[in-house]
Amino acid sequence: MRSIQTDQQPMLPVPHATTPFWRTDLDELDGHRSTADLPAECDILIIGSGYAGIAASYHLLVGEESKAFAGKKVVLLEARQACSGATGRNGGHVRPSVYSRLPRYIEEYGLEAAEQFAQFELDHVNAFADLVKREGIECDFEFTRSFDIYTDPEQAAVAKANYLKLKEAGVAKSTIDDLEWTDADRAEEVSGVRGCVGCFTFTAASVWPYKLFLSLLKLTIQKGLNLQTHTPVTSICPTASPSGLWTAGTPRGPISAKQIIFATNGYTAFLLPEYAGKIVPCRGICSRITCPPSSHPPKIDKTYGLRLPKGSYDYLIPRKDGSIVVGGARSAFFSDPSEWYNTVDDSTLIGSAAHYFDNYMQEHFIGWEDSGAKVEQIWTGIMGYNADGLPSVGEVPGREGCFVRRGLRGMGCRGLWGMLGGEAFEETDVPGMFKTTRERLESERDDLRGK
Structure with a gap:
C-alpha cells in the first residue's frame, strides 16, 4: 500500500535545538x-x-x-x-486570547458562535488552576491579571471602540465583565509601560510549562x-x-x-x-532577562502582551526569582519570511532578532532605565500556525x-x-x-x- 507522505523536504524536528x-x-x-x-x-x-x-x-x-x-x-x-x-x-503564559478576536468572530460566525469560543477559552484558566491543585503539581503556577498594551493611538481607539461594541452587542457578562479598559490619561501610570496610550487588563496566569x-x-x-x-x-x-x-x-x-x-x-x-x-511551521524567539542582585527596579506582578511600533507584538511574564521571560520580536523579522515562515529549524536563533531583547526592559518599562537588566538566555521554537x-x-x-x-x-x-x-x-x-x-x-x- 502507498505510504502517506509529503513530497516536500522532510519536516521532522531537527537535532541540537537551542536550549530554552x-x-x-x-x-x-x-x-x-x-x-x-x-x-x-x-x-x-x-x-x-x-x-x-x-x-x-x-x-x-x-x-x-x-x-x-x-x-x-x-x-x-x-x-x-x-x-x-x-x-x-513558549513564554509561560496561561492567557486567553479572546477580546481582540471577538469582533471578527462575531462578524464572521455570529454572536452565539463567538460567545461559545470566548467561554471555551476563558474556562481554561480555571481548568489549569483546578488541575494543578487537584494533582498537587509544583510548576510555579500563579493566578494574575494580564495587560494588553497599546502604544499606537489609532489602534487604542479601535480597541476601545470594539470593546464598547461588544458590550452593546450583548456579549455574555461572564466574558465582558472581566475586561477593564484604561484610557491614555492613566495608561502609563497603571501599566508601567512607556508610551502606553491605552490598555486592557483581564484574568490570566503563568506557569513553568x-x-x-x-x-x-x-x-x-x-x-x-x-x-x-x-x-x-x-x-x-x-x-x-x-x-x-x-x-x-x-x-x-x-x-x-x-x-x-x-x-x-x-x-x-x-x-x-x-x-x-x-498548518504551517513558523519559528519564534523568546528570552529570559535577569537583573544584577544590587538592582531593585519596580516590581512587575502582572503578565503582558505589548503591541509596540512597527507591528511588533511581544509577550512577557515575571517570575518568582525576579527574572522576566519575554518573547515576540515580530517587528525584527516578520518582513523576511525566510527567517520564520515554513521552517522547523529551532537549532539556530532568528538572526535579525538575536539582539532584540538586549535592552528591552530599559526601553519599555518605566523605572528600569538603570536596572542593568540583560538577556540571560535566548532560544527559538516552532509553532504550528493555522492559515x-x-x-x-x-x-x-x-x-x-x-x-x-x-x-x-x-x-x-x-x-x-x-x-x-x-x-x-x-x-x-x-x-x-x-x-x-x-x-x-x-x-x-x-x-x-x-x-
Whole structure:
C-alpha cells in the first residue's frame, strides 16, 4: 500500500535545538522509554509529547474521561525528548486570547458562535488552576491579571471602540465583565509601560510549562502509558491488520493502531500532506532577562502582551526569582519570511532578532532605565500556525480513526475524547468553527501572509 507522505523536504524536528530556560532543569522522564522495544500495536497512538499529546494521554488514562477508555493500550511517540518542542519553548503564559478576536468572530460566525469560543477559552484558566491543585503539581503556577498594551493611538481607539461594541452587542457578562479598559490619561501610570496610550487588563496566569507537563506525563505513565522518546514517526499508511487501521513507520520499526492522535503542531503536514499550507511551521524567539542582585527596579506582578511600533507584538511574564521571560520580536523579522515562515529549524536563533531583547526592559518599562537588566538566555521554537487563524480539531477528513488537535490551549476540552469514543463533533463542547473540514483544507485563505 502507498505510504502517506509529503513530497516536500522532510519536516521532522531537527537535532541540537537551542536550549530554552524551561528545559534547564530536566526531569528523569526527559528521554524515557517505557519499554526497551517499540510495541508492535496499540489501541490509541499519540504522536507528539507537547501540550496536546500529554494532555491527550492524561485525559485518556487519568482524568475523569478515563473510565470510557479502561483497558485501552495507549502509546505516545516523541521525535526528540519529552516536551522538547513548542510547549517547552513558549513564554509561560496561561492567557486567553479572546477580546481582540471577538469582533471578527462575531462578524464572521455570529454572536452565539463567538460567545461559545470566548467561554471555551476563558474556562481554561480555571481548568489549569483546578488541575494543578487537584494533582498537587509544583510548576510555579500563579493566578494574575494580564495587560494588553497599546502604544499606537489609532489602534487604542479601535480597541476601545470594539470593546464598547461588544458590550452593546450583548456579549455574555461572564466574558465582558472581566475586561477593564484604561484610557491614555492613566495608561502609563497603571501599566508601567512607556508610551502606553491605552490598555486592557483581564484574568490570566503563568506557569513553568515543562514542569507542569512532565508531572502530568509521570501520572499517565503510572496509569499505563507507554512513552517512547527519540522515536520520530516518518510515515503513516493504512493497514489491513486486524489489530489496527493504520501503521506508523519509525526508525525503530512499525507500530499499528486503531486510532491516531496527531499532536504534531507545526510538523503535521509531514505526515498529513493535506495540511500543507494549512498548518504551517513558523519559528519564534523568546528570552529570559535577569537583573544584577544590587538592582531593585519596580516590581512587575502582572503578565503582558505589548503591541509596540512597527507591528511588533511581544509577550512577557515575571517570575518568582525576579527574572522576566519575554518573547515576540515580530517587528525584527516578520518582513523576511525566510527567517520564520515554513521552517522547523529551532537549532539556530532568528538572526535579525538575536539582539532584540538586549535592552528591552530599559526601553519599555518605566523605572528600569538603570536596572542593568540583560538577556540571560535566548532560544527559538516552532509553532504550528493555522492559515485561517482557527484551531483544527477533530477527525481528519477522509481518514477514519485519525484525529488532529492543533491550536487548543486548554486542559478543559473534552471534545476530542468524546470523538475517540464515537461521538460526533457536534455533540462535543468544541466550538464549531474549530472543526477540521474538507472545506477548510480546500480553502485558499491565508491570513498568515495576508491572502
